Amino acid sequence: MKKIINDPSQVVAEMVDGLVRSYPDIVELIPETEAVVRADSDTMEGKVGLISGGGSGHEPAHAGFVGKGMLSAAVCGQVFTSPTPDQIYEAIKAADHGKGVFMVVKNYSGDVMNFDMAKDLAEMDDIRVKSIVVDDDIAVENSLYTQGRRGVAGTILMHKILGAAADQGASLDEIAALAQAVLPHIKTIGVALNAATVPEVGKPGFELKEDEIEYGVGIHSEPGYRTEKIKPSNELCQELLGKLDSELHLSEDKSYAVLVNGMGATPLMEQYIFSHDLLNQLEEKGIKPDFMRVGNYMTSIDMAGLSLTILELADEAWLDYLRYPVKTIAWNN
Amino acid sequence: MKKIINDPSQVVAEMVDGLVRSYPDIVELIPETEAVVRADSDTMEGKVGLISGGGSGHEPAHAGFVGKGMLSAAVCGQVFTSPTPDQIYEAIKAADHGKGVFMVVKNYSGDVMNFDMAKDLAEMDDIRVKSIVVDDDIAVENSLYTQGRRGVAGTILMHKILGAAADQGASLDEIAALAQAVLPHIKTIGVALNAATVPEVGKPGFELKEDEIEYGVGIHSEPGYRTEKIKPSNELCQELLGKLDSELHLSEDKSYAVLVNGMGATPLMEQYIFSHDLLNQLEEKGIKPDFMRVGNYMTSIDMAGLSLTILELADEAWLDYLRYPVKTIAWNN
16 A cells, blocks of 8 residues: 555544645634534524535545535544544534534435434534435445445535525525435446555455456445446446436436546546547437536545436526535535 | 546547536637637737646646636647647637737746747737746756756646736736746645556556655656655655755745645545645744645646645735636636
């Protein structure tokens, strides 16, 4: 393992410290936690708080999406490990400004359980809390750590939409309804060229041969659905887009947002070539996305590969929310 | 070589196509070139055009920095290969709105020669052109493709400062004077954990053992100044910061901007851990940067490693320029 780290047991503490001190105008540490909160929390009076989090190793998710117009706070668990309920509870308290807190949780058993426990703690303090569990990954039905489908890169689009609504003054119930409306329309699938190496483990989560890829790998090196020899980008795209099409029934009469997401070690060069193939294949279906982002949004440490997320914009207000200006480290307007 | 590409000879054409079609509100292709120009060029009347470019493989540089408040156009050469004079000439014409064009060139012999030839072509059309050659890399004095020092990640800070000045209406002569004033205050040095693989070559530019790193490697896998066993992040930081200190004579009485730049395959986790060490070591010197960015700005395809750039803010106006809002793909406000 060759990594720019110090003590493997300190990676999360040092990473979060580096992040908040590099961007003190955007985020600050919640004292005695590894959770971050907006530096401009004083402007949040009368607004619903929006929080997310999970295991670390997915940077810039989720701390990079904390800021005006997006998340109020994010909890950084140990690498690929759910944050503890007490840390989540601190984030809820920091995000609450009298109107309640909404939690965006990725569908992993540990996350779901711990966010739920934190919600119970907060409700004992009379803080209203609601949540959504994002399960956008269509690759497999159940997985290591998961009942049902996994939550992956589509979660970032959920942050963006709900964050805009919260900033515009939506109530907790309105945000909960919006989240439920958006959820079935976000679908994601990925492909891996190699696995991530967790610093405390010191070797990759699985091995692929020099000419092999795996479709449907999760963001914690969970198994996918097929291993095969690497193919040209346009054939990889055909496979991923085909899977999404069979879920979303893509149509030229509908409007879409697209996220091409790098897994951490995949150069933008490859992400843009894949996007070129994707836009060609969508064009053949008569589809031109109304909104698109390409880059590293939900990574898996140093995994090479990418995921493709398509969100059907069933309500045109969602496009306005996606375009709504934010002030965060990692979401670029 | 395991990459998400199609034909290795088409990577630049397909990448640029993917980029402009993913962000049509920000950039567009200059017809019959692999150069991109601002999609809002019609708002540039009366302003100096600012262009940059070079070999591809450094994404998001430079096309990702085209947009209001930063570059007017960028020329994308073949991978690690200078763009041709005719492509640069097209970019100059696209960026000119009657007030002349300023070119930001990284110090590589091919780039310097070809940008100069393009300038001559443009001047025959009565377009005034001036330029700066950025040579911020302090690692080595001469190198594989370079007379003098190489131009690397500090070039992005030059784009940012000049782009803000141009957007505020500075004249060509004022921009040239500003570039000359900033240049000696930008210094960069990097460390590599492995080399980049150029798609048409198919293997890494050099080999490092599983426990080795190389200090001072350039952004095209040019040799650095020392190979040794990997060390903890805080010791790597000490080495890089020490080298920069001996050039910049860091002082608590001065103001600084810092860029921690990932080389393409290095996770943000490692970049933030390095930033944590850096901020601690600067604090020991009584220094707290006034401006900081951490992320992949000037990459070397799939190289692992990072570079550290420090800019001494000798004039406080430079800080305002760095903070000036922009609308680009890759620079986040």
